[in-house]
């Protein structure tokens with residue numbers, strides 16, 4: 004048998020269930036889960052901001068061991084792609100027309116076990132323990148894809164200093180960029196955390212940065228930050244929206260977009276992003292800050308994340324029960 008925290012309907016707390024062990028299909032692995040990070044997307048699933056089939060077991064930052072062989076693997080958000088749509092055929096499998104997403108359209112990692120398509124699992128760098136590695140699998144990976152889309156600029160703003168930003172700040176700083184962190188107004192603890200990770204400045208999101216930004220990445224699910232960030236981006240700069248869901252974006256003057264500024268979103272990941280990012284993370288080396296919770300305290304962890312009370316990343320550890 005396996006245990007899992009299951010979402011029955013949006014807005015309801017996750018519920019501990021026992022089920023028979025899942026049977027891996029062709030090309031799939033049965034994985035004993037050692038750790039599973041909690042991502043903001045899990046909150047959007049639990050709260051019904053995005054909707055998939057129910058019931059579902061959330062969680063898509065899975066580190067575990069393959070039953071039988073003991074090989075350590077990571078399971079990310081991109082669970083499977085079709086392999087033949089126009090996006091899959093042009094190295095943009097992140098945009099696949101018929102994908103499976105771990106913890107959203109197939110059961111994920113808030114559990115003792117899961118199955119995953121072997122072709123979409125990653126080897127985890129040896130330098131990382133199971134818990135430290137978990138946040139790399141989405142917060143880190145999506146952050147990395149966001150950074151690539153932000154371009155090469157030296158002055159980078161990060162709006163929302165949670166799991167993704169705390170990883171990305173370390174990478175951007177190691178590349179010689181000046182990283183300016185924006186937190187919830189008055190969150191001096193998060194600002195101090197950002198400065199401790201090499202950020203050049205840290206302020207509330209309503210404040211101006213100390214210099215114009217070449218690019219800004221928005222991880223907070225707050226649409227009002229889009230025109231806010233745009234006002235601080237120089238000509239030719241980009242505002243990259245890194246989350247899967249945001250509140251509505253308020254209207255803003257065209258003059259703020261003028262000058263070849265652009266706004267774009269980042270969707271999902273490709274396997275190439277994952278391999279590239281995990282290699283870079285180990286080389287920097289990125290250190291993740293984690294707070295662990297046993298599986299049966301997943302609801303408490305989600306509440307803390309919703310309230311902005313998690314420094315770094317929250318990680319569920321089934322073995323802690």
Ligand SMILES: [Zn+2]
Pocket residue numbers: 084085086087088089090091096098099100101102
């Ligand atoms: Zn496809």
Ligand SMILES: [Zn+2]
Pocket residue numbers: 042043044045063080141142
């Ligand atoms: Zn995620």
